[in-house]
Every structure is written in C-alpha cells, then in structure tokens.
Amino acid sequence: MSLGSKIKENIVLFGALAANIGIAIAKFVAASITGSSSMLSEGFHSIVDSVNEVLLLYGEHRSDAPPDHEHPFGYGRELYFWAFVVAILIFSVGAGLSIYEGYSHWTNPETLTDPTVNYIVLGVAFLMEGTSWSIAVREFSQAKGDQGWWAAIKQSKDPSVFIVLFEDSAALSGLAVAALGVWASHYFNMPKLDGAASIVIGLILGIVAVLLAREAKGLLIGERADPEMIENIRAMVGRQDWVSEVNHVRTIHTAPKQVFVAISADFDDEVTMGDGEQLIEELEDALREEMPELTSIYIRPEKAENAAIKPKGGEEG
Structure with missing residues (x-):
C-alpha cells in the first residue's frame, strides 16, 4: 500500500494526532502560566491521546504483516491488542493523573492568576478537537450504514475509528469541564473548584477507558462476522x-x-x-x-x- 493510500485510510488517526500534539503543548504552557489544575489535567489528557494515536498507527502497521510460519492467520489481531493497551493507558495515566492532580489542588489550593490565557487555549483546543471529532464522526457515519450509533460501535471490528470517536468526545467534555472549573474558581474565589474540575475530567476518562476496554477485549478474544x-x-x-x-x-x-x-x-x-x-x-x-x-x-x-x-x-x- 502506498504512503498516500495509508494516510487516507488512517485519516482519523493522523488528524487526531496532529490536533492532540498541538493542543498538549498549548495546555501545558497555559497551566504553567496560570497554575490551573484542570488545564494541567487537560495537558496530560492530550499527551495520553497523542501516545494512543501513535500506538494505534503502530498496530495498524503491524496488522498488515503477511502470515508466516508462526502466525499462519497473519498479525491482524495486533491492532486489537494495542487498542486494549490504549484503554489501559487512558485509565491508568489519563484518569489516574487527572484525579491525583485534582485531589492535590483540592487539598492544597493555589491562587490562580489571570485566566485569560486559559480561555484562549481552551477555545483553540475546542476548535481543534472539534475538527478531529467531526472527521471521526464523518468516517464512522459512513461505516455504520443504517445501524444506530451504539449498535454500530458494538458491531465494529475496526477499533481505530471508534477509539478516536470516544477520545475526542471525552476531550470535548473535558474542555467544557475545564472551562467551567476555571470560571467557577475565579467567580466564586474558590481555587478548590479548579481541582474539582480536574477530578471530574479524570472520572470522564475512566468511564471512557472502561467502555473501550470492554469493546477491545471482545475483539481480542475473537468476535464473529456480521x-x-x-x-x-x-x-x-x-x-x-x-x-x-x-x-x-x-x-x-x-x-x-x-x-x-x-x-x-x-x-x-x-x-x-x-x-x-x-x-x-x-x-x-x-x-x-x-x-x-x-x-x-x-x-x-x-x-x-x-x-x-x-x-x-x-x-x-
């Protein structure tokens, strides 16, 4: 398969990777300037998502390897293995760090500086994540046909598309929570609320990770055809x-x-x-x-x- 065909086939993954790398840098810069816990959690979230896209692209590459003596049916399930690893990373690193960071700021709140930088970064991140999400929605809509969304996810045998869809949906929800946390902590003069927002972001990631692990496990064990x-x-x-x-x-x-x-x-x-x-x-x-x-x-x-x-x-x- 040519490089152009490979990029077109994995447009969802490449689009999400490009968005997450840029967003992660901006979030960390904003967190360092303003001291926002929810922004720092969002930075961890974007880093985990970027690593996830790299792992899925590697899984796609490995799954194309031809059958050999030790693997007579090919390496197709490598993609399913890496999809399960992605779910573990989201749960352990993304959700874990966000909850830990939120708890730390809840128990030891720090006074926030001017939140303008946070709002700018969150706005740009929302646009970039929204673009990645729209690409994933478009690709999945074409693949699902007349099926309902949840039924199509359960029937899908290609985790790379629905994982990005789940990740981007969680990312957009996390950005909304982070923005609310930054605003509430300043409006009510309660820095603890920013830590609470970080904990909520971690819980969102945990729920997404459990759903992804469930679907990846089924594919890894082996699912029947349509x-x-x-x-x-x-x-x-x-x-x-x-x-x-x-x-x-x-x-x-x-x-x-x-x-x-x-x-x-x-x-x-x-x-x-x-x-x-x-x-x-x-x-x-x-x-x-x-x-x-x-x-x-x-x-x-x-x-x-x-x-x-x-x-x-x-x-x-």
Missing part, C-alpha cells in the same frame, strides 16, 4: 446442488477486514472424494469473489447428525 455475512455464506453454500444441508457456519475476525470461516455441510452421497475436492475449491473461489474479507475458508463434509450442536436460538458465529 450476521448478514454469515447468512450470505450459508445461502451460497446451500444453493450448491451437491450440498444436501448446511450444518453450521463458524466465523471469527482475525483483523478488521479479514474473516476466518469454517463450514460444515452434508454432501450428496453420490459425490466422490475427487469430485468433492474440485467442488470445494470452486466454492471457495466463489465465496472469496463475493466476499473478499474471507481470507481463510475451510469446508468440511459432514453428516448432519454428526455435526456439532447449534447454539441456542440457532445463532451462528
């Missing part, structure tokens, strides 16, 4: 005149756009072993042509009574 794809596979196999019955179709994502499928089917008794090999090969080619995501296909001739029992409700994976 039910529509499973039904298409079953229908294509069932249409073969030499197939008496399709017993089950088992799928698992080995990467966002790579699916392993194992099919158990009852062949017509008149099909010989030699003919069966040829027919299976032709069917595999037809399946790959119809669904390019099927990178590994295994079709097993098996009598219906010998096939594994279906899961409850007849659902397949």
Whole structure:
C-alpha cells in the first residue's frame, strides 16, 4: 500500500494526532502560566491521546504483516491488542493523573492568576478537537450504514475509528469541564473548584477507558462476522446442488477486514472424494469473489447428525 493510500485510510488517526500534539503543548504552557489544575489535567489528557494515536498507527502497521510460519492467520489481531493497551493507558495515566492532580489542588489550593490565557487555549483546543471529532464522526457515519450509533460501535471490528470517536468526545467534555472549573474558581474565589474540575475530567476518562476496554477485549478474544455475512455464506453454500444441508457456519475476525470461516455441510452421497475436492475449491473461489474479507475458508463434509450442536436460538458465529 502506498504512503498516500495509508494516510487516507488512517485519516482519523493522523488528524487526531496532529490536533492532540498541538493542543498538549498549548495546555501545558497555559497551566504553567496560570497554575490551573484542570488545564494541567487537560495537558496530560492530550499527551495520553497523542501516545494512543501513535500506538494505534503502530498496530495498524503491524496488522498488515503477511502470515508466516508462526502466525499462519497473519498479525491482524495486533491492532486489537494495542487498542486494549490504549484503554489501559487512558485509565491508568489519563484518569489516574487527572484525579491525583485534582485531589492535590483540592487539598492544597493555589491562587490562580489571570485566566485569560486559559480561555484562549481552551477555545483553540475546542476548535481543534472539534475538527478531529467531526472527521471521526464523518468516517464512522459512513461505516455504520443504517445501524444506530451504539449498535454500530458494538458491531465494529475496526477499533481505530471508534477509539478516536470516544477520545475526542471525552476531550470535548473535558474542555467544557475545564472551562467551567476555571470560571467557577475565579467567580466564586474558590481555587478548590479548579481541582474539582480536574477530578471530574479524570472520572470522564475512566468511564471512557472502561467502555473501550470492554469493546477491545471482545475483539481480542475473537468476535464473529456480521450476521448478514454469515447468512450470505450459508445461502451460497446451500444453493450448491451437491450440498444436501448446511450444518453450521463458524466465523471469527482475525483483523478488521479479514474473516476466518469454517463450514460444515452434508454432501450428496453420490459425490466422490475427487469430485468433492474440485467442488470445494470452486466454492471457495466463489465465496472469496463475493466476499473478499474471507481470507481463510475451510469446508468440511459432514453428516448432519454428526455435526456439532447449534447454539441456542440457532445463532451462528
């Protein structure tokens, strides 16, 4: 894949990385000038987000490595591993430092200086984060189709898009909380409120981290393909005149756009072993042509009574 194609494919990650690096520098400068705890927490937040984008880009790069002797199904799940690491970083570093910093300023409040710098930085950060968020929303909207947002997130097999969406949503919420904390601490002459805002930012990051960890864990363990794809596979196999019955179709994502499928089917008794090999090969080619995501296909001739029992409700994976 060319560099241009790679950048276009990961436009969400590159856009978020560029925004977060610039925002992090500005936040730290503002925090050093004004002594704002919530601004310092927001700086930590942006640094963690920048590291996260780098890790996801590395995961994308590693997931493209071709299969080898030790990893015959490729390295696609590297992306899922790094997505889980991202969730851990958000929880341990982003949320942890924000809550710690907020608690420190709550117990030992510092008098704030002129908040004008904070407001300027927060305004610029909101514009930059909003731009990154709009890119993530646009890309995810195109990918989700007619599905609802939450359903699409749960069904998505590409964590790089919904992680940035979650991060940017948390970032915009954090900026609003930071602005409120800076304003309230000056308006009420209570520096402690700035520390409280930092704690709230940490709690927001903690909630986002738990949600991301839950989704990343499911992908890392292994999730089935889209039910529509499973039904298409079953229908294509069932249409073969030499197939008496399709017993089950088992799928698992080995990467966002790579699916392993194992099919158990009852062949017509008149099909010989030699003919069966040829027919299976032709069917595999037809399946790959119809669904390019099927990178590994295994079709097993098996009598219906010998096939594994279906899961409850007849659902397949």
